[in-house]
Each structure stands twice: as C-alpha cells, then as structure tokens.
Amino acid sequence: GAVVSQHPSRVICKSGTSVKIECRSLDFQATTMFWYRQFPKQSLMLMATSNEGSKATYEQGVEKDKFLINHASLTLSTLTVTSAHPEDSSFYICSALGVGVSEQYFGPGTRLTVT
C-alpha cells in the first residue's frame, strides 16, 4: 500500500515556541491531505483539509492562525503549531489521498509535548 511518513515522531518544546510537523507521501502524489488531532483515549478529530496549492479548510473551532497548514507540493504538507501552549500537547496524525490511491493513508503520528 501507499506510504505516508511524518517527521518528527516525537517533539518536546517550550511554551511560546513554534513547532513544525511534516507529512510526506512517499510513493504517490497527494492531492489532498488531512490533519487530525487525537487526545488520550479519544478518537481522531479532523482539524483541517488541505489541497495542494490552495488554502486549507479548517474545521469549526480550530484556530487557523494557531495551526498553520501549508501544502505546497504534491508530496508534502506541514502543520505549524504557533506559540504552543501545554494544552496543545497531543498526538497529531496526517493522512493523504491522491492520484492512484483509493483511500486515505495515514502517517504514523507525531507526539507533541509542550512544557
């Protein structure tokens, strides 16, 4: 199946700093990428949908100025958590959909801890 990678797998940052998470489709062109947030023992919450070359569409309640999403190429989308706070600590998962694939493929996730 198609492969989606995320980097880093874990990151610890101090409150007030910004963190960038990368999501890459390794063997297909991802026309659409999704960013999810998963709280402990909870389901995945869709944060935003990004299409290559256009602005991301954010779900209700997700601050677009805090969670900056860029999908500048067909293989890379980035999520930047700006001015991170401890409540932003979570597991962030991306998925990708694109040319030649019939379903979403998920990345392995990034564990963000804000101290």
Added chain:
Amino acid sequence: GDSVTQMEGPVTLSEEAFLTINCTYTATGYPSLFWYVQYPGEGLQLLLKATKADDKGSNKGFEATYRKETTSFHLEKGSVQVSDSAVYFCALLSGAGSYQLTFGKGTKLSVIP
C-alpha cells in the same frame, strides 16, 4: 450529520477467544465503512473495508459485514492473539465525492496469554 457509534472498551480477552466489537452508524446516502487499527504509539492502519451493502471485508482473520438493514459493521475474529492488542476504530466515508472520514471513539482491545 454522519456519526459512528462503537462499543466502549476496554475489552480484555484471553488468547484464542472470540472477538466482537460492535459498530453502528448514521449516515445519509450510501457510505463506505472501514475498520482501522492503531497499535501503541503508531498511526492508523486500514484493517478492512466494505463499500456497499452485504459486502464482507476481511483481513488477518478479522471480518466485518456491511448490514444496511441494521446500519451495522461489527468487527469479528474467531481466535485473537496477543499481537491483536490495539485500539480499533470504526469509520465511515459518506458518498457523493466526500473524502472526510467520520470515526467512532475507538475500542481498546487487550489480549492476555
């Protein structure tokens, strides 16, 4: 709107026991249905799927049948192994060109030797 309800866990079973995780859904139109598995510290992996009524998805000994009359997609396995310990998510994808998955809350399965 669309929703997925799955049985709450955690579920603890002995090795070789029979597994059922219930999942029901509410959706307009004719959704596709999925089971995803999440192993500790990892992202989601597609376990199986069914795209129309009466379809049976199967993989790694797991099965689920798309039941339109009961709006259900229960996951079953005849004999679980310790390596099946994970969180299982039921999800649906609405039709009409939508690519947004709706997930259930997940059911944690622990299999003990």
